[in-house]
Amino acid sequence: MSPAPTTDASATDATATDATGRLSLWLRDRSEPDWSAVVAHRFTGELIAGSVADDVMRRYLIQDHRFVDGFVALLGAAIAAADRFETRIPLTRFAAMVTSDENDYFLRAFDALGVTEATRRDTPDHAATTTFQALMTEARLTADYPCCLAVLVVAEWSYLTWAARADGRLPDRFEHAEWITLHDNPFFRDFVGWLVSELDRVGPTLNDDARARVEDLFRRAVAAERAFFDAAYQDNRD
Numbered sequence: 001m002s003p004a005p006t007t008d009a010s011a012t013d014a015t016a017t018d019a020t021g022r023l024s025l026w027l028r029d030r031s032e033p034d035w036s037a038v039v040a041h042r043f044t045g046e047l048i049a050g051s052v053a054d055d056v057m058r059r060y061l062i063q064d065h066r067f068v069d070g071f072v073a074l075l076g077a078a079i080a081a082a083d084r085f086e087t088r089i090p091l092t093r094f095a096a097m098v099t100s101d102e103n104d105y106f107l108r109a110f111d112a113l114g115v116t117e118a119t120r121r122d123t124p125d126h127a128a129t130t131t132f133q134a135l136m137t138e139a140r141l142t143a144d145y146p147c148c149l150a151v152l153v154v155a156e157w158s159y160l161t162w163a164a165r166a167d168g169r170l171p172d173r174f175e176h177a178e179w180i181t182l183h184d185n186p187f188f189r190d191f192v193g194w195l196v197s198e199l200d201r202v203g204p205t206l207n208d209d210a211r212a213r214v215e216d217l218f219r220r221a222v223a224a225e226r227a228f229f230d231a232a233y234q235d236n237r238d
């Protein structure tokens, strides 16, 4: 297991008006209104209600499976860039979960929704996927732990926040229910709490330029999350 969280990652009441306190809260504030739009997105509400249309779910999962590929590569960069072994361990355990339980969910959901390998192969990347992949590549190539963290934190903290809104009520179909429980369970909560606390740990070590780079990546990642959910409701590339 990851170390006990030092942070309640799903807390929404605290705010930070300057970057000298908890960097995570400051960044989240600075990413509004996109942050709130992500965690209250129509897609997440429909998922919790179990009412996502199958074609929306198919579109989302096909694109998201590709997102996960870039995400695991970014995790690898964070593992490499991290300053100590204790930091690499939770990241590595998380990468193991994504590439086992989570990938297994994708394959079962594709089967249940009738998405063949040919359909997956022949479906082009949506513009939102291309944008997100480029952002993850950019973060990965910095080989800088705080920059990698910025994008990882957005992805996981925003998902925990919307998934926690289900508050134990799960829809009937596994394609919906498991996508919620994969992002709200004790392991995931601990991991996200720890990940957010890592951003807060490195925050005070950043000079103004480094913090500006982290802020830029964080805010663009939140915008990319929003566009990614929006894309599930769009037929084509635009």
Ligand SMILES: Cc1ncc(CO)c(N)n1
Binding pocket: 064, 067, 068, 071, 155, 156, 159, 225, 228
């Ligand atoms: C686009 C996106 N952001 C975050 C997550 C959570 O890992 C995901 N699966 N997909």
